[in-house]
Amino acid sequence: MSDDIKGFAVILDHDVNEHYAKNIINAISMIKGVSNVKSHIAEGNDYIIETRTLQKLEEKIFKIFRETR
DSSP: OOOOOOOOOOOOSSOOOHHHHHHHHHHHHTSTTOOOOOOOOOOHHHHHHHHHHHHHHHHHHHHHHHHTO
16 A cells, blocks of 8 residues: 655755746646645745754764774
8 A cells, every 4th residue: 555645845956046946836837736836935044054954964974984993
């Protein structure tokens, strides 16, 4: 038995301007079964979250390398 999927989250690999984002939204909207596409404005706080997440990941990677010596 398989699960039913109710939606997807699409994360862009970098911020894009609003004009280009509209092209992406239009393209996703054309996919059969898509009922709504919503964009989210990039905020200054996003950079802080990204930086902290990257720092935690780097710490975990360095810990692995230290443990394998």
